[in-house]
Amino acid sequence: MTKTFSYRDAGVFDNQEIGLSRLLKWMSKTSEFREGVGQAILAPKYFANVVKISEDLGIAISTDGVGTKIVLAELMEKYDTVGIDCVAMNVNDVLCVGATPISMVDYIAVEKARPEVLEELAKGFYEGAKQARVNIPAGEIAQLGEMIRGAKEGSGFDLVGACIGLVDLNKIIIGQDLQDGDVVVGLESSGLHSNGYTLARKVLLEGSGLDLDQHIPELGRKLGEELLEPTRIYVQEVLQMISEGLQIKALAHITGDGFLNLLRVERDVGFQLDFLPPIPPVFQLIQEKGSVTDEEMFRVFNMGIGFCVIAGASDADRVIEIAGEHGRAAFKLGRVISDCAGEIQILPKKLVGRGKSFIKA
Numbered sequence: 001m002t003k004t005f006s007y008r009d010a011g012v013f014d015n016q017e018i019g020l021s022r023l024l025k026w027m028s029k030t031s032e033f034r035e036g037v038g039q040a041i042l043a044p045k046y047f048a049n050v051v052k053i054s055e056d057l058g059i060a061i062s063t064d065g066v067g068t069k070i071v072l073a074e075l076m077e078k079y080d081t082v083g084i085d086c087v088a089m090n091v092n093d094v095l096c097v098g099a100t101p102i103s104m105v106d107y108i109a110v111e112k113a114r115p116e117v118l119e120e121l122a123k124g125f126y127e128g129a130k131q132a133r134v135n136i137p138a139g140e141i142a143q144l145g146e147m148i149r150g151a152k153e154g155s156g157f158d159l160v161g162a163c164i165g166l167v168d169l170n171k172i173i174i175g176q177d178l179q180d181g182d183v184v185v186g187l188e189s190s191g192l193h194s195n196g197y198t199l200a201r202k203v204l205l206e207g208s209g210l211d212l213d214q215h216i217p218e219l220g221r222k223l224g225e226e227l228l229e230p231t232r233i234y235v236q237e238v239l240q241m242i243s244e245g246l247q248i249k250a251l252a253h254i255t256g257d258g259f260l261n262l263l264r265v266e267r268d269v270g271f272q273l274d275f276l277p278p279i280p281p282v283f284q285l286i287q288e289k290g291s292v293t294d295e296e297m298f299r300v301f302n303m304g305i306g307f308c309v310i311a312g313a314s315d316a317d318r319v320i321e322i323a324g325e326h327g328r329a330a331f332k333l334g335r336v337i338s339d340c341a342g343e344i345q346i347l348p349k350k351l352v353g354r355g356k357s358f359i360k361a
Helices: 015-033 069-076 082-095 115-132 197-207 223-227 235-243 258-263 281-290 294-300 313-325
Strands: 049-052 057-065 100-110 135-143 157-168 183-188 248-253 270-273 305-311 330-337 344-346 351-354 357-360
Touching: 057 082, 069 082, 069 157, 069 197, 069 223, 082 100, 082 115, 082 157, 082 235, 082 248, 100 115, 115 135, 115 157, 115 235, 183 313, 197 223, 197 281, 235 248, 235 305, 235 313, 248 258, 258 270, 258 294, 258 305, 258 344, 258 351, 281 294, 294 351, 294 357, 305 313, 305 330, 313 330
Parallel strands: 100 135, 270 344
Antiparallel strands: 049 057, 057 157, 100 157, 183 305, 183 330, 248 305, 270 330, 344 351, 351 357
């Protein structure tokens, strides 16, 4: 019988959610320490929170890392792109509350400080900051040889960032005005972005025995080149959509949990997706080599859509035009429907998603 791979098989277990709820129980108690300036405006479920700094202005704040994509950078000894990923994962989240990302800091933990590697990492951070139009005024490097272990002797490291952005308190976008018929526009991804790499490595490198230096005809390049393709940064096109006064109702960074991220909105609505663009070859390769189910693929990966803009129906075409002006393909994926609240229907795949999982309809 063919082995079917899942995230659990790759070593990623569901008890993270249990741990998260326990963590949030204590973190939420800190809200009592600040009122007025510094007060948190939003609940923890959104992509970023907003901290009040005046009666009219807030700072959006979020933090994220690159995950086990770093293992591939170590194996390939190519370090100049994962900094882009770190910037992307942070600025795209801050963007999701309607904020303009302005600045971020980085934390680099290393097994062994190697100046040439740190410089390559910095090049990636610079390129990501350039694309997002943010600065990186500070950061931290920690040499943790007793804690960090890499794919090769002395190569271990981890990247984490924290980003802030500015947003008018009366212009926060969290899906509070969503209504039936609003259109879900999907912006193409550049590949896996920075999610699902534990499963991807388990399937492609361990299960299938492929080599990172191997040319894969379906991909048109070496496997390692595909897997290290940087995460897309969507800041400039989305800020233009907002600045033009379009009806931008909600924004979703499609990371781990895939289209289930659409449910991270204020209004209790559902989404019906009746169109999917062709799924990029890298996802097809993972699914074929690992016999991964559709349910698991759409739970773990972005499947070719890295960011969603939910807009009023009359403005959806302009959203697609602006994306195109920035070199991004965009597609009308579906619409908001209120009679299936808390549910994602992916009609082309006969999938229904609720909570943290998909099932076959």
